Amino acid sequence: MxxxxxxxxxxxxxxxxxxxxxxxxxxxxxxxxxxxxxxxxxxxxxxxxxxxxxxxxxxxxxxxxxxxxxxGPSAAAQSVSTGRPYHPASAAVWAALLERGTRPPVELGEGATAAGYGAEVDAGWKLWHRSPRQRTDVGALAPDLIRRGEALVRASEGTERRSALVALAAAYRLAQQVIAYIGPAEAVWMLGDRAMAAAADADDPAAMGAAAWNLANTMRAVGEMDGAMLLVTTAAERLRPHLADSPLHWRGLYGALQLHAAITEAKDGKDGAAWGRWDSADQIAKSLPAGYAELSTVFGRANVDLHAVSVATELRTTGRALSLAGEIDPDSIPSTERRTRLWVDVARSHQERGDTTAALHVMGIAFVISPETVTFTPQARNVAVDLLRTAPRALRQESVKLAEAVGVLNA
Structure with missing residues (x-):
C-alpha cells in the first residue's frame, strides 16, 4: 500500500x-x-x-x-474493523496449532491405527455437513483430532504413516473450515499450509487436491484470485490423468476443483470462463452414480446445481440465479451448510433486484436451517446488514430481529 x-x-x-x-x-x-x-x-x-x-x-x-x-497519507490513520465475529472454537484450534514442538505429543491409546483415526476424521466431516451449528459441534472435536493425528504420524512408518498423513491433512482442512472467517488469519493460513504439506508428504494426489481446494478458499477470501486459480487448476491437472480408473472420490474432488474455479472466475466478472468451468464440473457429476456426494466438498449433482446459482449470483445475473434456484429441491442438498448458502444466494439476488421483502423472508429461512452458517459467513452477514439499512418501515422490526440474531445490529 x-x-x-x-x-x-x-x-x-x-x-x-x-x-x-x-x-x-x-x-x-x-x-x-x-x-x-x-x-x-x-x-x-x-x-x-x-x-x-x-x-x-x-x-x-x-x-x-x-x-x-x-x-491518502495526509489523512489520519484509522483502523478498519475486520468484522470478524467471535467463536470459542477459534482459540481452541489456535492453541492446538501452537502446541506442536512446544509440548510432548499426546499419548495415543493402545491399538491406535491410521484407519481408526481416519474414520474419526470422516465422522467429523459428516458432522460438519449435518449440523446446523457446525462450528460449535465440530470445533469441540477439531483440536483433539489435530493433536492425535500429529502424534500418530510421528509414531507410524511406511504405509501406515502415509495413511495417517492423509487423514491428518483432512483433519487440518476440517479445522480450517471451523475457524474460517472467525479465527486469526495466521491460524487459517497455517492450517491450509499444514494440510498441503501433509498431503504432499503422503504423495497422495487426492489429498493434495482437497488441500488445494481448502487453501484456495482462503486465498480467494482475501482477494488473491490468481493464486487461488493457480492452486485449483494445478491440483485438477494432477488428478485429471487418473480420472478414468480412479476411486469415485478422486473424480468428486476434481469436480469440486472445477466448481471452485467457476466461482473464482465469476467473482472476477468473467462470465464465459465461469460457465465453462461449471460445464466441466457438470460433466463430472453426470459420470458419477445418482446420489453421490464427495465427503468433504459434497460434490455431486445437487452441489453442481447449487453452484450454478452461486455463479449467476456472483455475476450479478439475478434473474438467472433466481430461475436456477427455483429448479432446485433444497432437500436434495446433502449439507446443512450448503443448503443454507443456497438461500443466502437467493436472498442476495432478491436484494440486488431491490426486492427487500423477499430477501428478508429468504434470510429468515436460511437462519432457521443453520444459524451458524448465517452468523459466521461474510456474504450472509453482509445481506443482514444491507437489509437493516434498506428494509421498508413496515419490515423494520423484522430486519432488526435478523440483525440482532446474526450479531450485526451495530455494523
Missing amino acids: SELPAELSTGERIRILRERQGKTRLVLAGMVGRSEDWLKKIETGVRPLNSHALLLKLAMALHIDDLAHLT
Whole structure:
C-alpha cells in the first residue's frame, strides 16, 4: 500500500487496488451495494466520495486495514474493523496449532491405527455437513483430532504413516473450515499450509487436491484470485490423468476443483470462463452414480446445481440465479451448510433486484436451517446488514430481529 503515490485521489487509489486484486468494477460495486456506473464515476473523479460508511465498506471489500490507504497519507490513520465475529472454537484450534514442538505429543491409546483415526476424521466431516451449528459441534472435536493425528504420524512408518498423513491433512482442512472467517488469519493460513504439506508428504494426489481446494478458499477470501486459480487448476491437472480408473472420490474432488474455479472466475466478472468451468464440473457429476456426494466438498449433482446459482449470483445475473434456484429441491442438498448458502444466494439476488421483502423472508429461512452458517459467513452477514439499512418501515422490526440474531445490529 505504501508505494502508492501521495498525490493520487481516493478514486484513483480505489481503481489501482481493485485492479491489483483482479476485481471488476461490477463485482466491487456489488460488494458495497452500488452500481458499476457509480463506481466508475468515483474512480474517474466525476463524483466525489464523501460517505464515511461507503469508504469503510470499500476498505473492507478491498481487504484494507487502514482507511488512509484509500484517503491518502495526509489523512489520519484509522483502523478498519475486520468484522470478524467471535467463536470459542477459534482459540481452541489456535492453541492446538501452537502446541506442536512446544509440548510432548499426546499419548495415543493402545491399538491406535491410521484407519481408526481416519474414520474419526470422516465422522467429523459428516458432522460438519449435518449440523446446523457446525462450528460449535465440530470445533469441540477439531483440536483433539489435530493433536492425535500429529502424534500418530510421528509414531507410524511406511504405509501406515502415509495413511495417517492423509487423514491428518483432512483433519487440518476440517479445522480450517471451523475457524474460517472467525479465527486469526495466521491460524487459517497455517492450517491450509499444514494440510498441503501433509498431503504432499503422503504423495497422495487426492489429498493434495482437497488441500488445494481448502487453501484456495482462503486465498480467494482475501482477494488473491490468481493464486487461488493457480492452486485449483494445478491440483485438477494432477488428478485429471487418473480420472478414468480412479476411486469415485478422486473424480468428486476434481469436480469440486472445477466448481471452485467457476466461482473464482465469476467473482472476477468473467462470465464465459465461469460457465465453462461449471460445464466441466457438470460433466463430472453426470459420470458419477445418482446420489453421490464427495465427503468433504459434497460434490455431486445437487452441489453442481447449487453452484450454478452461486455463479449467476456472483455475476450479478439475478434473474438467472433466481430461475436456477427455483429448479432446485433444497432437500436434495446433502449439507446443512450448503443448503443454507443456497438461500443466502437467493436472498442476495432478491436484494440486488431491490426486492427487500423477499430477501428478508429468504434470510429468515436460511437462519432457521443453520444459524451458524448465517452468523459466521461474510456474504450472509453482509445481506443482514444491507437489509437493516434498506428494509421498508413496515419490515423494520423484522430486519432488526435478523440483525440482532446474526450479531450485526451495530455494523
